[in-house]
Amino acid sequence: xxxxxxxxxxxxxxxxxxxxxxxxxxxxxxxxxxxxxxxxxxxxxxxxxxxxxxxxxxxxxxxxxxxxxxxxxxxxxxxxxxxxxxxxxxxxxxxxxxxxxxxxxxxxxxxxxxxxxxxxxxxxxxxxxxxxxxxxxxxxxxxxxxxxxxxxxxxxxxxxxxxxxxxxxxxxxxxxxxxxxx
Amino acid sequence: xxxxxxxxxxxxxxxxxxxxxxxxxxxxxxxxxxxxxxxxxxxxxxxxxxxxxxxxxxxxxxxxxxxxxxxxxxxxxxxxxxxxxxxxxxxxxxxxxxxxxxxxxxxxxxxxxxxxxxxxxxxxxxxxxxxxxxxxxxxxxxxxxxxxxxxxxxxxxxxxxxxxxxxxxxxxxxxxxxxxxxxxxxxxxxxxxxxxxxxx
Numbered sequence: 001x002x003x004x005x006x007x008x009x010x011x012x013x014x015x016x017x018x019x020x021x022x023x024x025x026x027x028x029x030x031x032x033x034x035x036x037x038x039x040x041x042x043x044x045x046x047x048x049x050x051x052x053x054x055x056x057x058x059x060x061x062x063x064x065x066x067x068x069x070x071x072x073x074x075x076x077x078x079x080x081x082x083x084x085x086x087x088x089x090x091x092x093x094x095x096x097x098x099x100x101x102x103x104x105x106x107x108x109x110x111x112x113x114x115x116x117x118x119x120x121x122x123x124x125x126x127x128x129x130x131x132x133x134x135x136x137x138x139x140x141x142x143x144x145x146x147x148x149x150x151x152x153x154x155x156x157x158x159x160x161x162x163x164x165x166x167x168x169x170x171x172x173x174x175x176x177x178x179x180x181x182x
Numbered sequence: 183x184x185x186x187x188x189x190x191x192x193x194x195x196x197x198x199x200x201x202x203x204x205x206x207x208x209x210x211x212x213x214x215x216x217x218x219x220x221x222x223x224x225x226x227x228x229x230x231x232x233x234x235x236x237x238x239x240x241x242x243x244x245x246x247x248x249x250x251x252x253x254x255x256x257x258x259x260x261x262x263x264x265x266x267x268x269x270x271x272x273x274x275x276x277x278x279x280x281x282x283x284x285x286x287x288x289x290x291x292x293x294x295x296x297x298x299x300x301x302x303x304x305x306x307x308x309x310x311x312x313x314x315x316x317x318x319x320x321x322x323x324x325x326x327x328x329x330x331x332x333x334x335x336x337x338x339x340x341x342x343x344x345x346x347x348x349x350x351x352x353x354x355x356x357x358x359x360x361x362x363x364x365x366x367x368x369x370x371x372x373x374x375x376x377x378x379x380x381x382x
Binding site for chain 2: 015016018019020023024027028031032035036039040043044045048049052053056057060061064065120123124127138142143170171173174177
């Protein structure tokens with residue numbers, strides 16, 4: 001395996017040197033990934049927008065002290081996970097009612113969309129049944145396209161543990177979906 | 183980690199379709215997959231599962247990225263924040279310096295009463311000039327009061343048989359049997375008197 005150079009490090013250094021535009025480039029590069037990550041935690045588009053904004057505000061303040069111990073992307077994703085979890089803690093009850101509303105809306109969708117959504121919903125429901133660590137590793141790997149090293153950084157485990165968790169997550173999903181498809 | 187467990191991790195990484203294996207690891211996994219139909223079937227099912235997951239559309243309706251970027255730019259402001267002064271780096275040395283300075287000030291301005299300069303030794307005495315100023319009186323701290331021992335008659339100090347003690351107004355040191363004859367109430371009264379005397 002080869003060690004790749006962090007493509008964002010140069011931007012982080014430019015920002016620390018006073019280049020404000022470097023941060024805009026980082027935002028353009030990562031806002032989509034951050035939003036999707038946040039949206040998996042927070043079940044409302046508008047709230048996901050707010051939390052994504054908060055993530056970048058925190059990153060803006062913290063980037064001057066960023067020491068490059070992890071990739072900039074991992075660092076941003078960690079802020080995103082922390083902000084999302086903190087938001088969930090603060091809005092526990094609102095979140096629960098929004099999920100209930102989403103469920104009602106989905107039952108009123110058109111017939112063509114139902115089968116596609118049903119398949120997706122089944123997959124998501126299966127992912128939701130995974131143990132938290134396996135779920136985190138699987139989502140970061142599959143949906144966010146992070147390397148196992150980055151996944152390990154964010155999941156606070158070794159690279160091998162991340163791989164093992166990923167392996168078991170996929171196996172478990174197959175078991176869950178295999179059972180429901182029969 | 184055992185070879186079997188290691189192979190399992192390698193296969194998981196390989197099946198994920200991302201090249202994070204060395205050439206050797208890749209060859210090993212491919213040999214495993216080709217050589218064992220059960221492993222091959224397992225690998226194919228896993229690859230299909232991962233492909234299905236990757237094909238899932240993202241949750242929710244994505245916002246306009248240009249609008250979100252503009253909102254973020256407005257929220258963070260136009261200027262790069264200054265690097266914070268790392269206070270903790272200076273805290274320990276500054277604290278140590280302040281403590282040293284405080285101790286030095288205390289020693290210089292409030293020397294302890296008991297501290298005395300060591301008397302010159304006999305060898306040094308010849309090198310030193312005879313002090314012209316009178317020597318400071320030597321004091322003893324006894325029972326909460328300073329007693330100036332220089333007031334005592336030298337004959338009193340040289341006396342070994344205790345007669346001088348008697349003449350000094352103190353109780354005779356060699357005749358303390360009378361203490362045994364005191365009863366408890368007398369001792370209590372004496373202690374009360376001593377306490378009063380200390381307080382006054």
